[in-house]
Amino acid sequence: MFFYRIAVSLIRVLLWMSYPFSAKNRKFLQGRRGLFKQLREFSETRNPRQPVYWFHCASLGEFEQGRPLMEEMKEQNPKIQIVLTFFSPSGYDVRKNYEGADLVCYLPLDGKRNAEKFLNYVKPKAAFFIRYEFWYGYLSVLKQRHIPSISVSTLFQSNAVPFRWYGRFYRNMLRKVTYFFAQDQNTVDLLVGIGIQSVSLAGDTRFDRxxxxxxxxxxxxxxxxxxxxxxxxxxxxxxxxxxxxxxPFMKEFVDDIKFIIAPHNIEEEALQKIEEELPYKTVRYSKVKTETISNYRVLIIDNVGMLTSLYRYGEFAYVGGAFGRSLHNILEPATFGMPIFFGNRSYRHVNEANALLKKGVAFTAGDFKELRDKFKRFFNNEEERLAAAEECRQYVSENTGATQLIMKYIAQQN
Structure with a gap:
């Protein structure tokens, strides 16, 4: 515990030291200014007779996993109040106006004092931590106050810190969680292996979303x-x-199919670079008119939040991120039904990527030629493309239901 406090203090110092140089860290710190005043105002104005449920998400991806549960709880009881917290600016900036929550704010940095102040204002009936982010101070105070803490869509790999010889502190932290709803059987087995029995296999709530x-x-x-x-x-x-x-792939096929590009980075410099590299009739979403848009071969999406619904207009999908830290969400194109392509590096920890690869409806590519050859299989065979599309839709359908399992647990606790 002593070293954990030192680590949190060091993070705080490093954040302030990087303030002049990192736009992300400036947002991180600026967003937390006046945070306890915001929490106090919520506490003073809310209806004390209606229960509050606290949901914490690291960032945007975790929000999408928590969202089905938040919305189902609100639908079953519209009078409940939901406090939604984010750790990262990338999640908060996009969802700070989310109408499904009564309060959206940053999570104060961990520590016993901050945790006690936060919980004094919010007074949650239960706390939900989405996927994998756990904080020792908050979990400790929640347990001391007998407030249930529930981990939703939990996912661990065997090489994670809690399951290594030096992970005792993290194992003790996980034991403070009241209940885990795991994404896969491997996570269940790992938690049981360190003595945690309050866990069950529920699946991933993103399928419901x-x-x-x-x-x-x-x-x-x-x-x-x-x-x-x-x-x-x-x-x-x-x-x-x-x-x-x-x-080079687009250069070969741009006369045969159209492309909708939703870049991860939509800063002006990044968009200009894409436009300069594409010698085709290219247009940004924000600048085009309906009467002329059909003249273009490439549509660049220069906003955030639209990608998910745009997959409905695709017969094929390429999902980015696998050449970097991690493959992005491939369930979104899968639910609309289409062959899916992505890079050949950072995807093995993504359960749905492995499942769709095994089914033969998702494909990795390390270079242009490999992508071209795998793509041609479906481009030249409409029957095979339609079969792959249906297989994707069926995969999503078969894995829904996690939200209802968690709702059943919540109902039993009330």
Missing amino acids: VADICRHAPKNELAAAFKGDSHAMVIGSSWPEDMELLL
């Missing part, structure tokens, strides 16, 4: 007009490393 998106995805007139009668590939969350592979 993407299935709901597919049912309710809004139509996009501009995207529909751009696509017309052509086939299209949606390129989601692409990084520069992905574009190195995709640029």
